[in-house]
Amino acid sequence: MQLISESIINQHFSVCNIEQLDTPTKQRLHSLGIHDGSNLTVIRFFPMHGPVIIEVDHQQIGVRYKVFRILVGGQL
Amino acid sequence: MTTVALMGNPNTGKTTIFNQITDSYAYVGNWTGVTVEKKMGNIKHSKVVVTDLPGIYSLNPITKDESVAINYLLTNDADVILNVTNAGQLKRNLLLSIELLEYGTPVIIALNMIDDLKRSGIYYDIPTLSKRLGCHIETTNARNKDGISQLRDKLLSMPTDQLREKPALKLEYPFMVQQAIRQASEQLVNHFDMSPSYARWLTIQYINKNKVIRKYAVHNKLTPLLEQKEYYDAQNFEDKIFKTRLAFIDSTLSAAQENLTDTKNVEMTSKIDSIITNPILGLPVFIAIFYLMFKISFDWIGTPLSDQLNSLLSGPISTYADHFLASIGAMPFLRSLIVDGVIAGVGGVLTFIPQIFALFACISLLEDSGYMARAALVTDRIMQTIGLNGKSFIPLIIGFGCNVTGIMAARTIEQPKERLITTLISPFMSCSARLPIYSLFVAAFFPRNQALIVLSIYFLGIAVALCMAKFYQIIFHVEDSTVFIVELPKYHIPRLDIIWRGTWDKSKGFVKKAGTVIFAGTVLIWLLSNFGPSGFVTNIDQSFSALLGKMMLPIFSPIGIQSWETISALFTGILAKEVISSSMMVLFHTTSQTALIATFGSMFTPVSAYALLVFILLYVPCFATIGTIKSETGSTKWVVYSVLSSLLIAYTLSFIIFQIGSLLF
Amino acid sequence: MTLFINLLIAAIIVGLAGYEIFKITQKSKQGKCAGCDYKCEAKLMVDKARKQRN
Known part of the structure; x- marks a missing residue:
């Protein structure tokens, strides 16, 4: 996993599949202004599928790896 | 009397602004969820009351602390809402602003942290923003007190009666939504005697699946809304509303945006973060920070100062007090009560003030800088294995100050079961009240490794808490929750006044306790050790506390406690943990730590x-914590459980440590 | 007389301590910290709101 993550750090993705998330997570992401089509930059991964730091609209947030996988969908 | 409600996203500086415009002050930190209850204060020299509410992302609450805000809107009638926003994150901050503007109460928006925005090379044309949003806007930078006096003047000069007349913000929602809102709100106005803007707001919130409003509608039998529930949800109106709001914000911001030419964007935050949130170094850095904290509190600053205080107390103060009392004709028992009881006990605990201040200063520094959110992130992977959220870590760290506040902070956790687990494990966090007794013992038995031993105790507390959490997770069948979204705020350069305030805020409880519970506990133990079944006793061995202690001795000897005095002290510790140390001073008849340490040598081994x-x-949470567990869980069952389980765990662990340790050393 | 004053002062101290213990148990029942006044006035308001809802 480390190998894949190294290569996508600082890469940009377009957020998708927010609908697939559970309601509270979806609601919170929406409140943070993150929606399908938002630009997402990967800042950092934590080992063993730990949280991922992403940047959206100049704001850094940490999300669980599982959520991150869904948000970037097929682009990974 | 005008009332102002402070609302806004978490970590936008609401509490900082609250502190600066009001007489009173509240506790500030650079992470989400500092304010878990509302606080009230008066604007200086006026009758305007300001209420500080917990930060919310939207009016639809996910956590318990967030529901305080929406309940406030439903039950109280604020004259003005002061919406504090983070200017650098205006896009998402305005999502909440729209909800507030639709509510109809006059809103003032404060664009806080305006300096961060300018630094990023963007600025907004305030009149354009103000016109589009239909409300007054002030720019502030609360940390440097910029714009605060203008904001205060504005609040004081608000002609609230006239502002009421101003219509609430009305967005152009898609036709179907618009029609649904109109129909429902017309009926609400006609049949439920609501004002048009309130009815409209209520309808929008209802359509938006706001949990509190949906309950409110059921409770108040608002049939126009209840009947349409399926239709609203099936049509996915919630999403349409969200999209309309987003589009409105985008157009508003792009209309108002100005680009500044000079952008020296020095990214302090990302530089620091390359170490602090480094995937590999993250955890070691976290531990190192704590080690450093204890090193400062015990080895470098705390203990040396504490020793000074102690020699003053045990030497001149006690002797002088004793002579003085003798000279005015106080009898021996009164002299004993005052000198051996109150001065030794209360004074003895007060000599630990330096350690406690130093530790709290360190914690305040961490909070103000913005490290806490990172700590939650770094520890999330471990917490996830246990089935908790990295966010649970924050209440636990607050628990280092006082378990009561730690349990209160658990309100920021979304899942009810996780919240219950965090509440149950919070008492295992080593609160500051336990610091004096650690300090006493590490000075006696581990003078060279004070910080290390205390660090190990703290981490043992964390470890026990985490193990118990894992256990509860299995018992309660908690599913792995995915709601873990933490904002990483930009680092602040710590400000001395804020750190001082934070330190004082946390430490004043300790000072205050000296006059109340520690005093009470000390007098109690003095009574117990000077009276026996036969009345006043001169030989402490015949006192109640000796009888009680000796009776329990067989139970405690397997864990290495050989003296009845210690057992009696442990009992008084339930009042408050500081009382353990004051009781020991009283029971061992000494005012001086040095003498006490010498006595310990014959009663304890390092193990x-x-x-x-x-x-x-x-062993057992203190009274205050027990009460808080009761009020937060709402059941006596959990309280009894919490007390019994912690006793069992404490006994088992210290038994293992003593027995195995005795074999090894 | 001296004995009386001595006893009186001792009684005051003990009484004060007893009162404090009473206060602590009362406060704890409501879930407040014995030392820090963790936003008592605000808590009163919350309690009021809670009662209104019930």
Whole structure:
């Protein structure tokens, strides 16, 4: 996993599949202004599928790896 | 009397603004969820009351602390809402602003942290923003007190009666939504006697699946809304509303945006973060920070100062007090009560003030800088294995100050079961009240490794808490929750006044306790050790506390406690943990730490001392914590459970440590 | 006389301590910290709101 993550750090993705998330997570992401089509930059991964730091609209947030996988969908 | 409600996203500086415009002050930190209850204060020299509410992302609450805000809107009638926003994150901050503007109460928006925005090379044309949003806007930078006096003047000069007349913000929602809102709100106005803007707001919130409003509608039998529930949800109106709001914000911001030419964007935050949130170094850095904290509190600053205070107390103060009392004709028992009881006990605990201040200063520094959110992130992977959220870590760290506040902070956790687990494990966090007794014992038995031993106790507390969490997770069948979204705020350069305030805020409880609970506990133990079944006793061995202690001795000897005095002290510790140290001073008839340390030498070995510290760390939550567990969980069952389980765990662990330790050393 | 004053002062101290213990148990029942006044006035308001809802 480390190998894949190294290569996508600082890469940009377009957020998708927010609908697939559970309601509270979806609601919170929406409140943070993150929606399908938002630009997402990967800042950092934590080992063993730990949280991922992403940047959206100049704001850094940490999300669980599982959520991150869904948000970037097929682009990974 | 005008009332102003402070609302806004978490970590936008609401509490900082609150502190600066009001007489009173509240506790500030650079992470989400500092304010878990509302606080009230008066604007200086006026009758305007300001209420500080917990930060919310939207009016639809996910956590318990967030529901305080929406309940406030439903039950109270604020004259003005002061919406504090983070200017650098205006896009998402305005999502909440729209909800507030639709509510109809006059809103003032404060664009806080305006300096961060300018630094990023963007600025907004305030009149354009103000016109589009239909409300007054002030720019502030609360940390440097910029714009605060203008904001205060504005609040004071608000002609609230006239502002009421101003219509609430009305967005152009898609036709179907618009029609649904109109129909429902017309009926609400006609049949439920609501004002048009309130009815409209209520309808929008209802359509938006706001949990509190949906309950409110059921409770108040608002049939126009209840009947349409399926239709609203099936049509996915919630999403349409969100999209309309987003589009409105985008157009508003792009209309108002100005680009500044000069952008020296020095990214302090990302530089620091390359170490602090480094995937590999993250955890070691976290531990190192704590080690450094204890090093400062014990080895470098705390203990040396504390020793000075102690020699002053045990020497001149006690002797002088004793002579003085003798000279005015006080009888021996009164002299004993005052000198051996109150001065030795209360004074003895007060000599630990330097350690406690130093530790709290360190914690305040961490909070103000913005490290806490990172700590939650770094520890999330471990917490996830246990089935908790990295966010649970924050209440636990607050628990280092006082378990009561730690449990209160658990309100920021979304899942009810996780919140219950966090509440149950919070008492295992080593609160500052336990610090004096650690300090006493590490000075006696581990003078060279004070910081290390205390660090190990703290981490043992964390470890026990986490193990118990894992256990509860299995028992309660908690599913792995995915709601873990933490904002990483930009680092602040710590400000001395804020750190001082934070330190004082946390420490004043300790000072205050000296006059109340510690005093009470000390007098109680003095009574118990000077009276026996036969009345006043001169030989302490015939006193109640000796009888009680000796009776329990067989139970405690397997964990290495050989003296009845310690057992009696442990009992008084339930009042408050500081009382353990004051009781020991009273029971061992000494005002001086040095003398007490010498006495310990004959009663404990380093191993049994460590076992005792572990027992003290875990054994029973103090009265205040017990009460808080009761009020937060709402059941006596959990309180009884919490007390019994912690006793069992404490006994087992210290038994193991003492028995195995005795074999090894 | 001296004995009386001595006893009186001792009684005051003990009484004060007893009162404090009473206060602590009362406060704890409501879930407040014995030392820090963790936003008592605000808590009163919350309690009021809670009662209104019930």
